[in-house]
Amino acid sequence: MLVRVAAGIILREGQVFIALRSSDKHQGGLWEFPGGKCEEGEVSLSALARELNEECGVEVLEASHFQTVAHDYGDKQVELVFFTVTKFSGEPHGREGQEVCWVPLGDLVNYAFPEANRVIVESLLK
Numbered sequence: 736m737l738v739r740v741a742a743g744i745i746l747r748e749g750q751v752f753i754a755l756r757s758s759d760k761h762q763g764g765l766w767e768f769p770g771g772k773c774e775e776g777e778v779s780l781s782a783l784a785r786e787l788n789e790e791c792g793v794e795v796l797e798a799s800h801f802q803t804v805a806h807d808y809g810d811k812q813v814e815l816v817f818f819t820v821t822k823f824s825g826e827p828h829g830r831e832g833q834e835v836c837w838v839p840l841g842d843l844v845n846y847a848f849p850e851a852n853r854v855i856v857e858s859l860l861k
């Protein structure tokens with residue numbers, strides 16, 4: 736099963752907004768950059784805007800492609816399209832009840848992310 740996912744690295748003043756995946760989900764209990772699966776025929780940028788609205792209550796105003804990562808979890812193959820989000824309206828929050836927080840970029844190493852995120856966290860720390 737190959738799943739295409741769009742995820743947003745929401746940045747503000749040196750901090751990044753992350754969310755905790757609920758424990759009943761794939762890769763649950765780990766932190767993530769909010770986002771989700773692209774629907775049939777949906778381009779990743781549209782999926783990003785839709786998912787960030789659904790999950791965090793923000794409207795994306797400026798986003799640029801950061802990196803695309805393909806990863807095989809064994810039970811699931813994902814292609815993650817990561818975008819940096821540098822302008823948005825609304826205050827990001829856990830619209831689905833998920834735990835969220837703003838983290839200084841340098842502190843990202845202290846949070847457990849899914850394996851596919853390793854290269855992303857490394858890039859953000861540079």
Ligand SMILES: Nc1nc2c([nH]c(=O)n2[C@H]2C[C@H](O)[C@@H](COP(=O)(O)OP(=O)(O)OP(=O)(O)O)O2)c(=O)[nH]1
Nearest residue numbers: 740742761762767768769770771772813849851852
């Ligand atoms: N959103 C997000 N997903 C990630 C990240 N890293 C990573 O491996 N994933 C994986 C976990 C999941 O297998 C997949 C995302 O799917 P999802 O379950 O969140 O999709 P969704 O938001 O449409 O959720 P759902 O309503 O279908 O449950 O990508 C990340 O940083 N952000």
Ligand SMILES: [Mg+2]
Nearest residue numbers: 769770771772
């Ligand atoms: Mg999601």
